[in-house]
Amino acid sequence: YGKVTGYFEPLSYDEVQEILTKYQGEITPMNASKYLTIFQNNIRGNEIPKNFIAYIEKGFRECLEEGPLTGSAVCNLRIVLEGGKHHEVDSSEVAFKAAAQGAFEQAFYGGSPTILQPVMNVEVTVPTDKTGSLMSGITVRKGLVTGSEALTDLDTLVRAKVPLRNMFGFTTELRSITQ
Structure with missing residues (x-):
């Protein structure tokens, strides 16, 4: 006891x-x-x-x-x-x-604990026809798309906030989306 x-x-x-x-x-x-x-x-x-x-x-x-x-x-x-x-x-x-x-x-x-983690500001330029796939990939990583803008007829800039720990492997995924 x-x-x-x-x-x-x-x-x-x-x-x-x-x-x-x-x-x-x-x-x-x-x-x-x-x-x-x-x-x-x-x-x-x-x-x-x-x-x-x-x-x-x-x-x-x-x-x-x-x-x-x-x-x-x-x-x-x-x-x-x-x-x-x-x-x-x-x-x-x-x-x-x-x-x-x-x-x-x-x-x-x-005590209602909270996880504190770094959140990254992310900017990605992708072909316009791949913007939807990129935004889905960001959402899967628990990211928040904060905006997008057309740079040219072919390219779009996407801005997002994504937890750092969810960014690992993102470059590989981005390559597969855009190829």
Whole structure:
């Protein structure tokens, strides 16, 4: 048996900059959650025995390594442990690790998470008779066509906004559309 209570809050810009400066050259996208997450134990007294605290932190950190939305690391976060409950007989390291993971999911989804991603402004000149195929290709990539204009009788310029991660393979598709 294990129960944990606490809260998450974003790290301030200054805290992130301080961490980035301190660990310059060590932080990569693969280990960002290790450095850009602060675990803070604010438990007073013996609500949770000290030997379980490391397992609570481990449970949270494992969740942060592969976030639930995209599998990407969750970082720039402070996790504050405020309390919890234990049972003299039924509590274990595994129970507290699982309690932390359950608390993470509950708090994460309760916070209405949003995926932030770069969106590219795209301009493509295509033969006019291929404009429909190009626009369909952009739409399939979750892009938004923002405009088009005829450059000549034969060519049309199409403008769009497309998430960067959906742009991979676009050049190959564009070649096949226009040949």
